[in-house]
Amino acid sequence: MNTVAAPQEGAIRVALLGCGTVGGEVARLLTEQAGELAARAGVPVELAGIAVRRPDKHPELPPELLTADAEKLVTSDEVDVVVELVGGIEPVRGWLLAALKAGKSVVTANKALLAEHSADLFEAADAAGADLYFEAAVAGAIPLLRPLRESLAGDRITRVMGIVNGTTNFILSAMDSSGAGYAETLDEASRLGYAEADPTADVDGYDAASKAAILASLAFHTRVTASDVHREGIADVTAADLAAARMLGRTVKLLAICERVTDDDGVESVSARVHPVMIPRSHQLAGVGGAFNAVYVEADAAGELMFYGQGAGGSPTASAVLGDLVAVARNRVVGGRGPRESAHAALPVRPMGQTPTRYHVSLSVADRAGVLAQVAQAFADHGVSIAAVRQSDVGDRASLVVVTHQAPDAALESTVDEIGRLDVVHEVVSVMRVEGEDQ
Ligand SMILES: NC(=O)c1ccc[n+]([C@@H]2O[C@H](COP(=O)([O-])OP(=O)(O)OC[C@H]3O[C@@H](n4cnc5c(N)ncnc54)[C@H](O)[C@@H]3O)[C@@H](O)[C@H]2O)c1
Ligand SMILES: N[C@@H](CCO)C(=O)O
Numbered sequence: 001m002n003t004v005a006a007p008q009e010g011a012i013r014v015a016l017l018g019c020g021t022v023g024g025e026v027a028r029l030l031t032e033q034a035g036e037l038a039a040r041a042g043v044p045v046e047l048a049g050i051a052v053r054r055p056d057k058h059p060e061l062p063p064e065l066l067t068a069d070a071e072k073l074v075t076s077d078e079v080d081v082v083v084e085l086v087g088g089i090e091p092v093r094g095w096l097l098a099a100l101k102a103g104k105s106v107v108t109a110n111k112a113l114l115a116e117h118s119a120d121l122f123e124a125a126d127a128a129g130a131d132l133y134f135e136a137a138v139a140g141a142i143p144l145l146r147p148l149r150e151s152l153a154g155d156r157i158t159r160v161m162g163i164v165n166g167t168t169n170f171i172l173s174a175m176d177s178s179g180a181g182y183a184e185t186l187d188e189a190s191r192l193g194y195a196e197a198d199p200t201a202d203v204d205g206y207d208a209a210s211k212a213a214i215l216a217s218l219a220f221h222t223r224v225t226a227s228d229v230h231r232e233g234i235a236d237v238t239a240a241d242l243a244a245a246r247m248l249g250r251t252v253k254l255l256a257i258c259e260r261v262t263d264d265d266g267v268e269s270v271s272a273r274v275h276p277v278m279i280p281r282s283h284q285l286a287g288v289g290g291a292f293n294a295v296y297v298e299a300d301a302a303g304e305l306m307f308y309g310q311g312a313g314g315s316p317t318a319s320a321v322l323g324d325l326v327a328v329a330r331n332r333v334v335g336g337r338g339p340r341e342s343a344h345a346a347l348p349v350r351p352m353g354q355t356p357t358r359y360h361v362s363l364s365v366a367d368r369a370g371v372l373a374q375v376a377q378a379f380a381d382h383g384v385s386i387a388a389v390r391q392s393d394v395g396d397r398a399s400l401v402v403v404t405h406q407a408p409d410a411a412l413e414s415t416v417d418e419i420g421r422l423d424v425v426h427e428v429v430s431v432m433r434v435e436g437e438d439q
């Protein structure tokens, strides 16, 4: 079996690594739309080889293009661009560094790799004068990284917040609307091609944390890695949380929130976090259902922008990959390059404990005099100001819902710990951060 097919005169030659959910769609569209892509890129864009784990499992692909040897394919003289759709960090990191060092440009959807090693990859791309594009790595089909890297390069971004994981949004939407079970909905998300190969990456928030690291890096011109991002998944979101939210006209979403925080003394830092958030049903993010993603960007001059669309799935993700591929081809045609790494601001990353957040706390308490005062005192002792309290009687107990004003996350966390230890509190029913309300 040949690793590389005979080249077509003048064409940009593509090595495709991985031909699964996304790679399969890229291969299909590259073939079906070859004429259009050539017209848009200014040069034919053709497959030079496809690396998969098991070539014998792909009867749908031209056998002369298939190989199991990705390492050899990426440095082949017949290849100009490597499109990586395998996923994971090793061995992919080594392949892409080798490709970049050999002067090949790289297009990848691999957020896990970029969130840890983008500095090395950009450095290798720079040294070789090659391109590194990764629009598909965050929010699938939605053009989001190109706007951050290019369209908003002249503005000062203050906040990027939104739903960036399709699988968890699919699960939370189903739990909320139909009361569907967690496990069966996750299986459905995997079947539809939304979930990662190991879906714990989705449900435990790793995928969204990688995306938050990429978004914060681009928005704030600072290197932010996945380990800098505070991460909580949806595994602990219970039917009780969703019910508590519903009673108050709210719902629960897993949000990535990246902020530029300025201290009283004017010192700037970056905060990046991923966790479940209670938002009002009137909030625009509440209406984002299924595997759709939506991201708000706030910038000084532009104001508020919203990006919305399909964040996962083979075909939508392939759209972003092909857009990057056309950009690389166009750059090659004119002898230019796409944007390089922009990390000049090098802002410090603020720990989660010092990040200002707001909490919603739902308690089951004894229904007698002085209980509210004790609970309120615990908030006051930690310097946390209460925005709203709602009490309703349930038999000999009372249900108490407290929503706070903004306070450092660590102060809110220790307040909840203390409240949980009060004799008058039978149970802390639900604790969740809130967004999007004037309290
Ligand atoms: N599925 C989505 O909705 C989606 C969306 C955005 C980004 N992504 C990212 O795109 C990438 C691919 O995701 P996917 O859903 O298509 O995965 P997938 O599991 O469907 O496909 C992976 C492909 O990689 C190949 N592969 C695995 N190990 C290999 C090896 N050692 N050598 C050669 N080939 C190998 C497999 O044969 C398969 O063809 C991942 O980085 C993922 O995070 C996926
Ligand atoms: N598993 C990811 C794929 C898109 O990056 C998700 O569910 O959002």
Ligand code: NA
Binding pocket: 135, 136, 137, 138, 139, 140, 141, 142, 143, 144, 145, 320
């Ligand atoms: Na995108």
